Amino acid sequence: xxxxxxxxxxxxxxxxxxxxxxxxxxxxxxxxxxxxxxxxxxxxxxxxxxxxxxxxxxxxxxxxxxxxxxxxxxxxxxxxxxxxxxxxxxxxxxxxxxxxxxxxxxxxxxxxxxxxxxxxxxxxxxxxxxxxxxxxxxxxxxxxxxxxxxxxxxxxxxxxxxxxxxxxxxxxxxxxxxxxxxxxxxxxxxxxxxxxxxxxxxxxxxxxxxxxxxxxxxxxxxxxxxxxxxxxxxxxxxxxxxxxxxxxxxxxxxxxxxxxxxxxxxxxxxxxxxxxxxxxxxxxxxxxxxxxxxxxxxxxxxxxxxxxxxxxxxxxxxxxxxxxxxxxxxxxxxxxxxxxxxxxxxxxxxxxxxxxxxxxxxxxxxxxxxxxxxx
Amino acid sequence: xxxxxxxxxxxxxxxxxxxxxxxxxxxxxxxxxxxxxxxxxxxxxxxxxxxxxxxxxxxxxxxxxxxxxxxxxxxxxxxxxxxxxxxxxxxxxxxxxxxxxxxxxxxxxxxxxxxxxxxxxxxxxxxxxxxxxxxxxxxxxxxxxxxxxxxxxxxxxxxxxxxxxxxxxxxxxxxxxxxxxxxxxxxxxxxxxxxxxxxxxxxxxxxxxxxxxxxxxxxxxxxxxxxxxxxxxxxxxxxxxxxxxxxxxxxxxxxxxxxxxxxxxxxxxxxxxxxxxxxxxxxxxxxxxxxxxxxxxxxxxxxxxxxxxxxxxxxxxxxxxxxxxxxxxxxxxxxxxxxxxxxxxxxxxxxxxxxxxxxxxxxxxxxxxxxxxxx
Numbered sequence: 172x173x174x175x176x177x178x179x180x181x182x183x184x185x186x187x188x189x190x191x192x193x194x195x196x197x198x199x200x201x202x203x204x205x206x207x208x209x210x211x212x213x214x215x216x217x218x219x220x221x222x223x224x225x226x227x228x229x230x231x232x233x234x235x236x237x238x239x240x241x242x243x244x245x246x247x248x249x250x251x252x253x254x255x256x257x258x259x260x261x262x263x264x265x266x267x268x269x270x271x272x273x274x275x276x277x278x279x280x281x282x283x284x285x286x287x288x289x290x291x292x293x294x295x296x297x298x299x300x301x302x303x304x305x306x307x308x309x310x311x312x313x314x315x316x317x318x319x320x321x322x323x324x325x326x327x328x329x330x331x332x333x334x335x336x337x338x339x340x341x342x343x344x345x346x347x348x349x350x351x352x353x354x355x356x357x358x359x360x361x362x363x364x365x366x367x368x369x370x371x372x373x374x375x376x377x378x379x380x381x382x383x384x385x386x387x388x389x390x391x392x393x394x395x396x397x398x399x400x401x402x403x404x405x406x407x408x409x410x411x412x413x414x415x416x417x418x419x420x421x422x423x424x425x426x427x428x429x430x431x432x433x434x435x436x437x438x439x440x441x442x443x444x445x446x447x448x449x450x451x452x453x454x455x456x457x458x459x460x461x462x463x464x465x466x467x468x469x470x471x472x473x474x475x476x477x478x479x480x481x482x483x484x485x486x487x488x489x490x491x492x493x494x495x496x497x498x499x500x501x502x503x504x505x506x507x508x509x510x511x512x513x514x515x516x517x518x519x520x521x522x523x524x525x526x527x528x529x530x531x532x533x534x535x536x537x538x539x540x541x542x543x544x545x546x
Numbered sequence: 547x548x549x550x551x552x553x554x555x556x557x558x559x560x561x562x563x564x565x566x567x568x569x570x571x572x573x574x575x576x577x578x579x580x581x582x583x584x585x586x587x588x589x590x591x592x593x594x595x596x597x598x599x600x601x602x603x604x605x606x607x608x609x610x611x612x613x614x615x616x617x618x619x620x621x622x623x624x625x626x627x628x629x630x631x632x633x634x635x636x637x638x639x640x641x642x643x644x645x646x647x648x649x650x651x652x653x654x655x656x657x658x659x660x661x662x663x664x665x666x667x668x669x670x671x672x673x674x675x676x677x678x679x680x681x682x683x684x685x686x687x688x689x690x691x692x693x694x695x696x697x698x699x700x701x702x703x704x705x706x707x708x709x710x711x712x713x714x715x716x717x718x719x720x721x722x723x724x725x726x727x728x729x730x731x732x733x734x735x736x737x738x739x740x741x742x743x744x745x746x747x748x749x750x751x752x753x754x755x756x757x758x759x760x761x762x763x764x765x766x767x768x769x770x771x772x773x774x775x776x777x778x779x780x781x782x783x784x785x786x787x788x789x790x791x792x793x794x795x796x797x798x799x800x801x802x803x804x805x806x807x808x809x810x811x812x813x814x815x816x817x818x819x820x821x822x823x824x825x826x827x828x829x830x831x832x833x834x835x836x837x838x839x840x841x842x843x844x845x846x847x848x849x850x851x852x853x854x855x856x857x858x859x860x861x862x863x864x865x866x867x868x869x870x871x872x873x874x875x876x877x878x879x880x881x882x883x884x885x886x887x888x889x890x891x892x893x894x895x896x897x898x899x900x901x902x903x904x905x906x907x908x909x910x911x912x913x914x915x916x917x918x919x920x921x
Contacts, residue, residue, distance in 0.1 A: 192825050203895070248644070269623070296755040339755040343743060348734070352727045356746035359723070366755050368718060368743040371731035380671040380714040380741050450571055451561075520578070 178227045180247070185224070193263045194220060200287055201279075210283055218278050220271070264288065295338035297321060298384050299365075300447075302374040303392020304344040306354040311363075313390060314342050318365060321386070340365035345378055347371070373397065375439040379447040387444055390457040396503040397436050400428035403501050414494075416480035417502045419473040426467070433505040437515045445521030454522065461506045462529070476502060554601045555622070568638045569595060575662055576654075585658055593653050595646070639663065670713035672696060673759050674740075675822075677749040678767020679719040681729040686738075688765055689717050692830075693740060696761070715740035720753055722746070748772065750814040754822040762819055765832040771878040772811050775803035778876050789869075791855040792877045794848040801842070808880040812890045820896030829897065836881045837904070851877060 177190060185191045205212040225233075227247060234242055268288050276284055299317055304310040318340050325337050344355060348371040359367050372378050374389070375397040402410035403418075403425050410424035418426040444454055459472070467473040480497070487494040507515075509529060516522055552565060560566045580587040600608075602622060609617055643663050651659055674692055679685040693715050700712050719730060723746040734742050747753050749764070750772045777785035778793075778800050785799035793801040819829055834847065842848040855872075862869040882890075884904060891897055 186826075196825055294756040296758055341755045341758070348731045352731060352744060356723045356727060356744075359746065366745075366753065367747075368745045369727060369731075370741075370743045371734065372742075378741065380716045381669040383671055383716070451567055520581075 174230075176230070177224055178230060178247075179224055181226055181228060183226075188224065190224065190263060190267075193267050194222075196264070197267070197287065204283070204287065209286065210279060214279065220274075296341060297338040297386070298341045298343065300343040300345060300370070300379065300384050300387045302345045302378075302387065302389035303395070304346050304350075304355065306351045306358065308358065309390070310344060310355075311358075311360050313388060314365070315360075315363075317386065317388060318342075341368065342366070343368050343370045343379065343384075345370040345372065345374060347373060374443070375436055377443045377446060381446055382449045384447050385449050385452045386455070387448060387452070388455045391459060393437070393440065393456060393458045394460075394504055394506060396429070396432050396505055397439070398432070399501045399503045400432040402428040404499055411498075412501055413498050414480070414484050415477070416483060416497070416500050417473075417476040417504065419468045419477040419480075429505050430511070433507060434515055437512075438519060441516070441519040441522055445519075453525070457530075458512075459506055460512065460529075461508050463508050463510045467506055470506070472506065476504075549605075551605070552599055553605060553622075554599055556601055556603060558601075560599070563599065565599065565638060565642075568642050569597075571639070572642070572662065579658070579662065584661065585654060589654065595649075671716060672713040672761070673716045673718065675718040675720060675745070675754065675759050675762045677720045677753075677762065677764035678770070679721050679725075679730065681726045681733065683733065684765070685719060685730075686733075686735050688763060689740070690735075690738075692761065692763060693717075716743065717741070718743050718745045718754065718759075720745040720747065720749060722748060749818070750811055752818045752821065756821055757824045759822050760824050760827045761830070762823060762827070763830045766834060768812070768815065768831060768833045769835075769879055769881060771804070771807050771880055772814070773807070774876045774878045775807040777803040779874055786873075787876055788873050789855070789859050790852070791858060791872070791875050792848075792851040792879065794843045794852040804880050805886070808882060809890055812887075813894060816891070816894040816897055820894075828900070832905075833887075834881055835887065835904075836883050838883050838885050842881055845881070847881065851879075 179185060179188050186195075201210065201215045201218075204210050205215045227245065231242060231245060234240060268284075272284065275287070279287070299314065299321075301310050301314055321340070322337055342365045344352075344367065346352075346355075350371065352369045352371065355369060356367075370378050374392070400410070402408040403412040405411055406413075408424075409422070410428040412418070412421055412425045415421050415425075418429045441454075448454065461467050461470050461473070468477065483492065483497045483500075484494070486492050487497050509527070513524065513527060516524055554560060554563055561570075576585065576590045576593075579585045580590045602620065606617060606620060609615060643659075647659065650662070654662070674689065674696075676685050676689055696715070697712055717740045719727075719742065721727075721730075725746065727744045727746065730744060731742075745753050749767070775785070777783040778787040780786055781788075783799075784797070785803040787793070787796055787800045790796050790800075793804045816829075823829065836842050836845050836848070843852065858867065858872045858875075859869070861867050862872050884902070888899065888902060891899055
């Protein structure tokens, strides 16, 4: 004969057991419903669950007193109670309903039962992060779109069965510690349908607990490098970026130094996100890039940065700023391409690309004349 | 004959099922281990689980083709997949281990198995909130103490069995939207062992999702009222607080107006926290209070505020500030007593008091002479 039954681990208080907590929650909910007049107090008072949860030793004690019976093997299947755990409580309440629906229904009626379990089953919570939020209104529009899409998904999945299972949302707005979070917090939409939090720190490292986010969004932020590549500021390096503030029209070593830094940054970024996303979670990245068919010096942003650097050099020649200062200044921005980004993501073992899209048609790109030809 | 078996709900993709996801996670973990040389790639490649999860209709199709067998009843026990759910994944991985330990052990060996399940079982995450954090260093000390205590608790509970089950911590620092979060974020301890987030908003309303926090802490903050009681600014009310900025030595109606506001604020505070705490969660409140044996006018803070008000009135008499301005200014601070707070908490149906302690011995209180007697 094999007996499998729920027991309290030795040395655990009944109040530490989830199942006992669930019974207490149901008891409280029934008392509340009695206060609201939905069920008679006498009915609640007279109802007691015919369940006793012993410890393993208590069971052994009882069994060893029975003649003709010896215990061949006794084993604890460990399922440590986790009082802080919403999902354990959700699951437990579901299991309790499955097992006790009969006895509860008989005593309180089917209608009350739905209300009882609805009121005791905690709502789902979905956490979303926006990385590189700055102070601004853009981020609130993006977040609103994401939440509306997720709500739609949950509504379509619930197929009308669990309409109260639309989750609550908590949104984490991240940017550098030096970001103006005060302005961000003051501009939060007052009628937002989510709980807001700010998370300071670089997204090139961990920002959130393990497996805590099902959805991470980052728009127009990942092209910022964690720092300027060291080589481009080093006079002795072939990648020294003299007389420019960016890699447009620079020797190829400068562009390579930028590309190497970007590759490392993307690796750090993806590794951190892989730990923070739940299994099956989604990362949505928007970043400015150069079309595969063009080089950086053929794009608007590339030529503009080149122009800016050339203006600074003109000012240095007029003595308005020191040339050394211009030489040592470099923008930590990198414009990747579709092909390059695809390769970098492919190199990371934690992510697969669900969908990748160019938001611009390369044919529509306006190619500006080079600064030297504009004067 | 009754058959109970796992099935995919109709219209669900296999990739939407948690159990399939768990198999995929285990597969990825094995591939990773092969890359690290912990197991031979050939062994992983040659191993396939002899499991197929059909849909309910597929099962029915197969059964209906068997002669002499009719289906009397077919029922779906609904357990909706929740891909975003850390705890579902944890539980599933535990169940998979219980069921498949034999087959996995036979193929890969017992030692590898421990490593496999350790690497795939996500870490626990515990969230803590400090309400009324201001910008400062106090809050970091309190949070450090809380985390050390919780770590100790988890270490003692795990009884050496699950040392990798010490949770990761996420700490939410809350204060008004007008709080200087920029300074707070810049002063975060650089070597902190937790993930930090700032949450802007009044703690007299909801700040966090349902059942998301096992521990909430608030120190020296709840004595701030949500606003000055309206009556004390109303010339036509018997509670008009003319010539004072606080209720010390004011007509009893002023003190009563403050007490009523405090009672409402505590009610709002506790109701919001009751929704945010997980079942069995803990709320730790520290707040400055007046000993039961003393009145507010006998305490240092009471007499100081009275003195401040009387100075402002003196300045009004000298024409340095308008008397109306002093009359209309009142500090939104209330100093409760042990007895009063106990009653207010008792009135709320969601909380019971685990422990309540005076941090000061009333006998040690220094009673200052009243301002009128100091000159």
